Amino acid sequence: VKRVLVTGASGFVGRHSLPLLIERGYEVHAVARGAIPAAAELRWHACDLLDDRAVGALLAEVRPSHLLHLAWYAVPGSFWSAPENLDWAAATLRLVRGFAAHGGRRLAAAGSCAEYDWSHARLAEATTPCTPRSLYGTAKNAVRACIEQVAARLGLSWAWGRLFFLYGPHEASGRLVSDVIAGLLAGRRVAVSEGTQRRDFLHVEDVARALVALLDGAFEGPLNVASGTVVPVRDIVARIGALTGRAELIDYGARPLPAGDPVELVGAVDRLTALGFRPRYDLEAGLAETVAWWRDRERA
């Protein structure tokens, strides 16, 4: 039996990954820190991943063969430089040790495009230096480097999906797409930057599909989970304006571009594509689906 422990299971990517894992025949054990939704097809475990003893007890009970590790400190805005990044780096190193010690074999984890040196525009696994500028990127990269060195020794097979820019249903507020949609649907004016920066966006369901495929495959090492194409942030905002019919509420240039923010970031997707992965959503369809989800939510 393939028995997977999913951390961050109630999070943005995590919740989208659960049905995909069930589809692939996994016995799914989902970890959340707080309240636990009832679910027939999977088992939820309440566990604070920062508590070593609780994690040890959980691993001893579940004895997962697979680990999909998505949990991290993710409060919008503050996650870039929050000291909690150290806690999650430490917790991840110990989780990996414990997973291996309890018979674990295969892990996939969420890395980040922030691990790369952002003075490069096209970020490629084999060639772009990993010299992160942020604490978040540094902590993710630190964990990745340690796992890379220890995996064989622990008898682990591992893949590290570097996530780029995500959007989709259930995104937390305080992020670009969620805030623009929620603001416009509520009829508020929305302040954004000029939006000249170009980014690589992928719908969260495609991100979850890629990570689940990675976990279920044999690829070893880091791999970009990205669309391979860039779009100016302004185009995304304008598309949401059109979809909501409230483009006139958008104040472009009312916010400054973040200081030092790179002009362009795009993920090389050669590795991902070679595994047979194709996104289901292009940006137009993905944003339409996301706006529809927010509309439904407002009605509910």
Added chain:
Amino acid sequence: VKRVLVTGASGFVGRHSLPLLIERGYEVHAVARGAIPAAAELRWHACDLLDDRAVGALLAEVRPSHLLHLAWYAVPGSFWSAPENLDWAAATLRLVRGFAAHGGRRLAAAGSCAEYDWSHARLAEATTPCTPRSLYGTAKNAVRACIEQVAARLGLSWAWGRLFFLYGPHEASGRLVSDVIAGLLAGRRVAVSEGTQRRDFLHVEDVARALVALLDGAFEGPLNVASGTVVPVRDIVARIGALTGRAELIDYGARPLPAGDPVELVGAVDRLTALGFRPRYDLEAGLAETVAWWRDRERA
């Protein structure tokens, strides 16, 4: 009052650092995992640094203003690739967080020359890439990178002393200098490599003096703790042969050079020298003192 918590206090470098800290007027709190020697001028604490709760309780009790973090997994030979490196990386990240949370201000920690890319011979803080080949070097570098990014945010001032090759009294068996001295003094034949590799050796007392000076100063960032000079390993072995009068027991070339071991490694000491540090021992005096210590130990 300057109150310092010393981890790894019963270890090779730690035990040499304690009298130096007392001399400088610190209130010294020394941490050891096991049995605790009685001592009038300092306070010993039994604590397993891998146990978060025990560490939290210790920090709450001591509330150190300074931290000299020397503890790590250090079993000769196996430390290069042991999974315990993950435990110590995690424990160090959490220790730093807890230290800051309990009012800590200044930390110095033991890094390693293994953090550098060893395809370079002369290893310099500002210019040599930190792309370690070993798990040990990777884990140390991972911790250093995280501290570098988080220190200001935590209100911490920090220095990171990258240790090169050490020798001196109280060295564990299983290491070059200790094994050659112990073997020759016992009248055993000693198998060594050809010894053509050139390394940067520093007496452990000088290493401890440098780390204590770093802790007690204001230097920020990584800094090599090295002699700045290289010597072929063969010359060290031959010197021990002369000092013990048993050179004929040495079998040069009876062991292979470790595969992929670099020909030369030397630390740039511009930064260390600029702080006013000068080693007290040259290699000749240091080895003579070390051999004398082993002779005394045999008599005891």
